[in-house]
Amino acid sequence: xxxxxxxxxxxxxxxxxxxxxxxxxxxxxxxxxxxxxxxxxxxxxxxxxxxxxxxxxxxxxxxxxxxxxxxxxxxxxxxxxxxxxxxxxxxxxxxxxxxxxxxxxxxxxxxxxxxxxxxxxxxxxxxxxxxxxxxxxxxxxxxxxxxxxxxxxxxxxxxxxxxxxxxxxxxxxxxxxxxxxxxxxxxxxxxxxxxxxxxxxxxxxxxxxxxx
Amino acid sequence: xxxxxxxxxxxxxxxxxxxxxxxxxxxxxxxxxxxxxxxxxxxxxxxxxxxxxxxxxxxxxxxxxxxxxxxxxxxxxxxxxxxxxxxxxxxxxxxxxxxxxxxxxxxxxxxxxxxxxxxxxxxxxxxxxxxxxxxxxxxxxxxxxxxxxxxxxxxxxxxxxxxxxxxxxxxxxxxxxxxxxxxxxxxxxxxxxxxxxxxxxxxxxxxxxxxx
Numbered sequence: 001x002x003x004x005x006x007x008x009x010x011x012x013x014x015x016x017x018x019x020x021x022x023x024x025x026x027x028x029x030x031x032x033x034x035x036x037x038x039x040x041x042x043x044x045x046x047x048x049x050x051x052x053x054x055x056x057x058x059x060x061x062x063x064x065x066x067x068x069x070x071x072x073x074x075x076x077x078x079x080x081x082x083x084x085x086x087x088x089x090x091x092x093x094x095x096x097x098x099x100x101x102x103x104x105x106x107x108x109x110x111x112x113x114x115x116x117x118x119x120x121x122x123x124x125x126x127x128x129x130x131x132x133x134x135x136x137x138x139x140x141x142x143x144x145x146x147x148x149x150x151x152x153x154x155x156x157x158x159x160x161x162x163x164x165x166x167x168x169x170x171x172x173x174x175x176x177x178x179x180x181x182x183x184x185x186x187x188x189x190x191x192x193x194x195x196x197x198x199x200x201x202x203x204x205x206x207x208x209x210x211x212x
Numbered sequence: 213x214x215x216x217x218x219x220x221x222x223x224x225x226x227x228x229x230x231x232x233x234x235x236x237x238x239x240x241x242x243x244x245x246x247x248x249x250x251x252x253x254x255x256x257x258x259x260x261x262x263x264x265x266x267x268x269x270x271x272x273x274x275x276x277x278x279x280x281x282x283x284x285x286x287x288x289x290x291x292x293x294x295x296x297x298x299x300x301x302x303x304x305x306x307x308x309x310x311x312x313x314x315x316x317x318x319x320x321x322x323x324x325x326x327x328x329x330x331x332x333x334x335x336x337x338x339x340x341x342x343x344x345x346x347x348x349x350x351x352x353x354x355x356x357x358x359x360x361x362x363x364x365x366x367x368x369x370x371x372x373x374x375x376x377x378x379x380x381x382x383x384x385x386x387x388x389x390x391x392x393x394x395x396x397x398x399x400x401x402x403x404x405x406x407x408x409x410x411x412x413x414x415x416x417x418x419x420x421x422x423x424x
Contacts, residue, residue, distance in 0.1 A: 082416060195229070203402060
């Protein structure tokens with residue numbers, strides 16, 4: 001499904017945030033230049049893998065010099081779209097929704113939580129930091145009025161598909177789904193799932209087989 | 213690093229929970245037999261990928277019959293170690309820790325939350341469902357007394373490595389880490405990370421490049 005160099009594999013894309021995180025730690029330590037070999041020791045990918053990954057984007061390294069940490073950090077941020085402001089809403093204001101609303105780092109990276117929505121009258125009207133919990137019935141209008149980009153689904157499994165359909169009808173661009181189910185959305189809607197149980201079951205596998 | 217068939221790649225392991233989830237949905241719909249081709253349509257992996265994945269575990273399919281859904285569901289559960297009871301503790305009783313404590317499905321899958329730990333005096337002594345929030349100072353003793361298997365780290369980035377070291381010293385077997393940092397733990401400690409920002413940045417990438 002790849003056309004020349006125009007499409008980058010999901011595997012590479014998923015490694016980019018990791019590169020960016022390590023580069024940010026290097027910057028905090030005032031390290032401004034690093035070779036792919038040194039980077040390899042820190043990140044745990046091979047140096048050749050690193051060079052190959054970063055070559056997808058034109059290649060930032062110079063032979064004999066290595067990578068300019070700040071430039072690479074900034075460039076990966078741009079590639080990831082972190083130079084863009086995304087307006088987000090959180091649907092489902094339970095503990096998980098509140099945890100995400102409270103996590104200020106997402107806002108700092110450009111994902112601005114504008115409002116939360118819930119069906120529980122006890123929650124409607126409350127604020128998490130300065131983010132209001134609104135009545136779920138007002139969601140569609142709010143998305144249109146505020147031109148919301150991303151819906152973060154923190155409802156239970158049963159409600160998630162219905163919420164997704166309402167988001168799609170309201171012309172949302174992307175969905176970040178925490179409900180433990182696979183959502184059916186049109187291809188032009190970008191969907192990213194966080195399936196926590198799959199991660200936990202992977203840990204379970206590792207524990208069961210760790211002495212083999 | 214693979215020795216014959218004794219080691220299974222992480223990519224396959226990470227697909228197993230997905231197979232199990234889809235099989236459980238088939239069972240709910242009273243479907244008891246399925247071909248790799250039909251399964252392929254639902255899951256979105258190719259039929260050949262599915263046959264190859266499941267062959268890693270001896271192969272449950274019969275030519276011309278397909279897979280026995282219930283048997284396959286149960287077998288994958290066993291492979292994943294979901295026939296085992298794991299005692300877990302949650303470190304960090306903020307919103308995220310509470311969200312996990314409230315998520316009863318993990319308990320049903322054998323991951324029993326025994327206690328939560330926090331340093332905040334306002335939280336210590338409270339209960340989430342029937343799970344008590346204890347003083348973080350009591351953690352090491354509790355792990356030893358109760359023979360805890362898994363520590364779930366829901367602290368901030370700054371505290372996470374210190375918590376991990378204390379868990380390791382207390383002979384924990386596995387760590388499920390939600391703090392946005394990579395932990396340094398010995399090889400015999402099974403570590404699974406949930407890096408939420410990496411998932412969000414992947415969504416950001418997809419949004420930025422969706423019209424290309």
